[in-house]
Amino acid sequence: MTILKNLTDLTRLDEAARERLNDAAEGMIARASAWSDVNTGSWNTAGLKAFAPTLASAFSELEADVELIETDGFEAVADNGKAEAQETGPVLQITARPEAEVQVVLSGHYDTVFPAGTFEGVIDLGDGRLNGPGLADMKGGLCVMLEALKAFEAGPLKDKLGYRIVVTPDEEIGNFASSEYLTRAAQAGALIGMTYEPAMETGAMSGGRKGSAVFDIVLHGKAAHAGRAKEEGRSAIEAAAEMVLGLEGLNGKREGVTLNVGSIDAGSAVNIVPDLAIVRFGARAPDAASAEWATSQIQALFEKTTARDGISGHLHGGFYRPPKPRNGAQQALFDAVHATGQAIGLDLEFVDTGGVCEGNNIFAAGVPNVDTLGVRGGRIHSHEEFVMTDSFSERATLSALILHRLADGRLDAKRIKSLMGN
Secondary structure (H helix, E strand, O other): OHHHHHHHOOOHHHHHHHHHHHHOHHHHHHHHHHHHOOOOEOOOHHHHHHHHHHHHHHHOOOOOEEEEEOOOOEEEEOOOOOEEEEOOOOEEEEEEOOOOOEEEEEEEEOOEOOOOOOOOOOEEEEOOEEEOOOHHHHHHHHHHHHHHHHHHHOOOOHHHEEEEEEEEOOHHHOOOOOHHHHHHHHOOOOOEEEEEOOEEOOOOEEEEEOEEEEEEEEEEOEOOEOOOOHHHOEOHHHHHHHHHHHHHOOOOOOOOOEEEEEEEEEOOOOOEOOOEEEEEEEEEEOOHHHHHHHHHHHHHHHHHHHOOOOOEEEEEEEEEEOOEOOOHHHHHHHHHHHHHHHOOOOOOOEEEEOOOOHHHHHHHOOOOEEOEOOOEEEOOOOOOOEEEOOHHHHHHHHHHHHHHHHHHOOOOHHHHHHOOOO
8 A cells, every 4th residue: 555655646756747748738739640640551651661750750859769670571461362571661669778777668559550541631529639540549649658758858767767669560450570579679678568559538548458360261262164164163262151150150159259250352253163262350369278279269160161172271370469468467557557647636447458459569578568558539440530639748647657656666667577477
């Protein structure tokens, strides 16, 4: 109780950061809006590469080393059923005071789910809400991260805390090109992780998260004239249909495990027996054992389908983000963040969710983390996405206070990390 009481106390340093960040609110909103106007859809490589220097320039306002790192890209299954190299934007990596006793890893992403030309422009909805692509998820969050760090570095505690920031170009499609950078940053001595996904409109934050998988199953059959020689063909779509029914039939078979087939890419003219089908689907699982169960069930269905006469194929993908359950370390961190929020009048709630983010990656690297430190908003991943403008200063202040408590020892990061096995 004493530890949490100390966290709820608002110091003069906290008050100074809060005043500074209240004054910075309009600038954060303006910057997030300008960033939102630049399309950085996950598959818009040109847009990602064009925007990355703007982001690097902004983060150069910190007392840190800033790098833009080109990645090797990643493999994706194309519509022809072949795995092809996919290029993406650079990773932004920022390092400050790596010799400090307390080390923190911060993460975020600058890609959005919106392809170029599909959702553009910021609209004032009234009632303190702005609508725009990526305003909440998560260009607003990046602005909050940056201003919180600037406020922290303006104070006397900065030499007691170092950090590594990784801002990625591919979070919305799985961090396949950037996950290694997240892992390395987390394992370079970090005690605590801070990720800037949006909080809910109510202010609620994410607690436990499920693990997430993406699969592409490519099925090959044999083409034939559907009128003259139907019997000579082997339909890849028919095989895919069996596969899809089996996958969807796994829902409800194990608590917390869900599968969803997103698309079947297949077929052409109706007078041709289709010889190629690609089943694209995702899976979620609440813990490692459930993820293993789901993977084994998927493998069994694949083997059954490819045992059909004339059908072959290959399975691509898997659980790319492990589950992030509430263990002892996570709960201790949530309690500390809740107490810190109380210092500025927030009663933060942590809600378990099926969603995933880079916090899963950081947890898997052995670092407890809180991953919804960004702005409050809603309707993310839709054209109705909005952000609450009063949350910019609120959430930046929350982060600045967390950093103060980590640096002065009121928030005992070493003790929290020691609970990771509990």
